[in-house]
Amino acid sequence: MTDSAPRTTDTHCPYCAMQCGMTLIEDDGRWTVTARDFPTNRGGLCRKGWSAAELLHAPDRLQTPLMRDRKDTPLRPVSWQTALDRIAARFKAIASESGPNAVAVFGGGGLTNETAYLLGKFARVALGTANIDYNGRFCMASAAAAGLRAFGVDRGMPFPMQDIAQTDAVLLIGGNPAETMPPIMQYFDAQRSRGGQMIVADPRRTATAKLATLHLPLSPGTDAALANGLLHIAIKDGLIDRDFIGARTTGFDRVQRIVATYWPDRVERITGVPAALLEKAAHILGEAPTAMLMTGRGPEQQSQGVNNVLAFINLMLALGKAGKPLCGYACMTGQGNGQGGREHGQKADQLPGYRKIDNPKHREEIAAVWGIAAAELPQPGLSAWEMLTTLGAAGGIRCLLVMASNIAVCAPEATQLIERLKSLDLLIVSDIFLSETAALADVVLPITQWAEDEGTMTNLEGRVLWRRRAKAPPDGVWTDAQILKALADRLGRGRFFSADLEETSSEFRRATAGGAADYAGVTTARIAAEGGVFWPCPAPEHPGTPRMFLDRFGTEDGRARFHPTEYRSTAELPDENYPYVLTTGRSLLQYQSGTQTHRVAELNDAEPEPFVEIHPETARTLRIAAGDTVVLTTRRGRAVMKARLSRDIRFDTLFAPFHWGGAGSANALTNGALDPISRMPEFKVCAVKIEKTTASAQPKPAPAAAANFH
Numbered sequence: 001m002t003d004s005a006p007r008t009t010d011t012h013c014p015y016c017a018m019q020c021g022m023t024l025i026e027d028d029g030r031w032t033v034t035a036r037d038f039p040t041n042r043g044g045l046c047r048k049g050w051s052a053a054e055l056l057h058a059p060d061r062l063q064t065p066l067m068r069d070r071k072d073t074p075l076r077p078v079s080w081q082t083a084l085d086r087i088a089a090r091f092k093a094i095a096s097e098s099g100p101n102a103v104a105v106f107g108g109g110g111l112t113n114e115t116a117y118l119l120g121k122f123a124r125v126a127l128g129t130a131n132i133d134y135n136g137r138f139c140m141a142s143a144a145a146a147g148l149r150a151f152g153v154d155r156g157m158p159f160p161m162q163d164i165a166q167t168d169a170v171l172l173i174g175g176n177p178a179e180t181m182p183p184i185m186q187y188f189d190a191q192r193s194r195g196g197q198m199i200v201a202d203p204r205r206t207a208t209a210k211l212a213t214l215h216l217p218l219s220p221g222t223d224a225a226l227a228n229g230l231l232h233i234a235i236k237d238g239l240i241d242r243d244f245i246g247a248r249t250t251g252f253d254r255v256q257r258i259v260a261t262y263w264p265d266r267v268e269r270i271t272g273v274p275a276a277l278l279e280k281a282a283h284i285l286g287e288a289p290t291a292m293l294m295t296g297r298g299p300e301q302q303s304q305g306v307n308n309v310l311a312f313i314n315l316m317l318a319l320g321k322a323g324k325p326l327c328g329y330a331c332m333t334g335q336g337n338g339q340g341g342r343e344h345g346q347k348a349d350q351l352p353g354y355r356k357i358d359n360p361k362h363r364e365e366i367a368a369v370w371g372i373a374a375a376e377l378p379q380p381g382l383s384a385w386e387m388l389t390t391l392g393a394a395g396g397i398r399c400l401l402v403m404a405s406n407i408a409v410c411a412p413e414a415t416q417l418i419e420r421l422k423s424l425d426l427l428i429v430s431d432i433f434l435s436e437t438a439a440l441a442d443v444v445l446p447i448t449q450w451a452e453d454e455g456t457m458t459n460l461e462g463r464v465l466w467r468r469r470a471k472a473p474p475d476g477v478w479t480d481a482q483i484l485k486a487l488a489d490r491l492g493r494g495r496f497f498s499a500d501l502e503e504t505s506s507e508f509r510r511a512t513a514g515g516a517a518d519y520a521g522v523t524t525a526r527i528a529a530e531g532g533v534f535w536p537c538p539a540p541e542h543p544g545t546p547r548m549f550l551d552r553f554g555t556e557d558g559r560a561r562f563h564p565t566e567y568r569s570t571a572e573l574p575d576e577n578y579p580y581v582l583t584t585g586r587s588l589l590q591y592q593s594g595t596q597t598h599r600v601a602e603l604n605d606a607e608p609e610p611f612v613e614i615h616p617e618t619a620r621t622l623r624i625a626a627g628d629t630v631v632l633t634t635r636r637g638r639a640v641m642k643a644r645l646s647r648d649i650r651f652d653t654l655f656a657p658f659h660w661g662g663a664g665s666a667n668a669l670t671n672g673a674l675d676p677i678s679r680m681p682e683f684k685v686c687a688v689k690i691e692k693t694t695a696s697a698q699p700k701p702a703p704a705a706a707a708n709f710h
């Protein structure tokens with residue numbers, strides 16, 4: 001190769017949990033992406049992936065630490081030494097005045113496994129705080145908690161995505177992969193081409209729902225009623241597998257008693273899904289020789305999220321369609337390392353390897369790896385939203401370190417949260433751009449982005465991948481590990497940390513050994529040779545575990561657990577002041593808070609501004625036309641968006657993507673009501689009012705009880 005020959009690096013996409021394989025090409029200083037034939041995406045990329053290299057050319061990349069001297073002065077460039085010295089001095093002062101828990105850490109589901117591990121260790125060993133959590137609480141936490149309860153282990157997808165193509169029936173609830181992760185659709189397409197059936201339950205007739213055999217247009221927040229109704233029909237019509245229930249599960253009797261009252265006409269009244277469709281769906285699932293059920297964020301991001309997912313798991317267990325080839329429940333994890341990020345210690349209740357921080361044995365195991373006494377480890381701290389609601393409050397958190405998360409946009413009740421962030425003694429944000437959260441910070445630290453650092457990521461299947469470094473970072477930019485090591489040094493705990501990836505990787509694998517998410521046998525050499533390695537993989541000679549639960553579930557007795565799941569309504573229901581249901585989600589061309597995708601011209605030009613989808617009949621009653629500027633108001637805030645008319649949404653429901661902050665922030669509207677188990681806020685359902693900006697009159701409700709589409 002000559003100096004001028006293009007340079008290629010095989011790596012993975014910077015965005016979602018598909019973690020599609022791609023090749024980065026550098027030719028005369030210009031970076032481009034080409035797809036590669038990785039076992040998951042098999043050459044497919046979505047437009048976000050194809051355009052990802054533009055991030056490497058972004059002109060507004062942060063390249064020096066920024067600091068403000070006082071709250072009322074602007075951010076100004078400073079040296080790393082100045083920034084780190086100030087952070088460490090404030091950490092020490094606040095901890096000494098208010099105790100270590102007054103300093104908190106907020107991580108992200110996009111961090112590599114090694115960084116997530118290091119961040120959890122930094123919080124416990126360098127800061128001594130119990131308060132570390134991450135934005136995965138806002139994504140997959142309900143599915144993770146439900147999977148753990150039912151199966152004893154949470155691995156979002158317990159089978160390779162290729163198996164989707166081979167199963168006979170799929171029920172997909174509240175997920176829209178045709179827009180959020182298009183390359184996975186090749187497996188759903190293949191499944192249907194083989195004669196398989198796909199059912200989609202979603203309040204919107206999404207791009208995915210349009211491909212389905214059957215669309216169940218449920219009212220947002222009625223998922224548990226839908227699941228119980230399907231199970232009721234399955235029992236009534238003899239579709240359940242009593243041999244499987246007897247041999248491999250416990251707890252069915254109580255569930256059977258509960259679902260006895262979920263008659264189809266009652267479930268139709270709750271969900272808005274016609275009874276005939278419920279019957280059809282139950283029979284498709286029950287009669288298919290093999291079937292899978294997958295949830296997206298729809299049923300999960302609710303104050304009953306765990307209950308909802310458990311209700312769907314009950315259905316699959318009763319049908320005998322879990323723990324068998326081509327069968328099972330799966331969570332369609334969203335964030336790039338949403339799976340690995342929830343396994344290795346950046347959660348308030350967790351230690352690496354999916355260990356529990358309140359389990360004495362687990363504490364001993366991790367303390368031994370870290371070279372500290374188990375008694376030094378803090379106990380469980382506050383979950384993400386609980387942490388964010390105590391910011392700046394008397395006796396609450398005074399200092400927050402945010403690593404790779406744009407909470408001012410992606411957390412609920414954003415207007416109030418922004419005020420709380422401003423009230424902190426010290427807000428430190430590390431990011432690649434000046435995000436909405438970074439703009440509020442007292443200190444901003446410029447960090448490497450995906451192609452400038454390396455580490456392992458775990459995709460939505462539990463396949464551990466290796467994201468390679470393709471280029472050196474710009475001058476002035478540090479890795480997360482360098483920052484944590486430098487801070488640990490200043491806190492007098494540097495001997496426990498290394499900025500060297502090899503050392504951290506090796507320690508990380510040792511720390512996972514013996515845990516549920518065991519990565520001890522996963523090496524970069526194996527990942528490269530095998531196209532990723534599925535955990536658990538406890539030893540170098542272990543083949544990894546593409547398919548889980550085939551012989552036994554992960555519980556102590558090996559049996560899956562049924563859980564009684566009554567339908568309970570969401571925290572907020574429409575009323576005369578807020579007559580519609582708002583549901584939020586992602587769109588095709590943006591990703592999460594938009595920190596990256598807003599800077600990619602191709603994506604931003606095509607999807608430049610916040611919008612709300614509304615049914616044309618609903619819009620007509622409110623005198624709203626396509627393209628009008630509208631104001632959405634909830635009990636928590638308001639947001640200004642452009643109206644998009646769509647016959648693919650229920651009359652009573654509005655849909656707004658959450659990719660923007662500022663005046664168009666969908667999360668200024670959402671509700672922080674928490675699931676009692678997963679501590680997941682209720683992003684997916686709240687009561688909302690919509691008005692044309694020029695209208696003075698209150699809007700009238702849409703046609704009552706109209707649930708279907710025209």
Ligand code: SF4
Nearest residue numbers: 013016019020046049
């Ligand atoms: Fe990237 Fe996800 Fe698109 Fe694949 S599906 S190219 S991982 S954004």
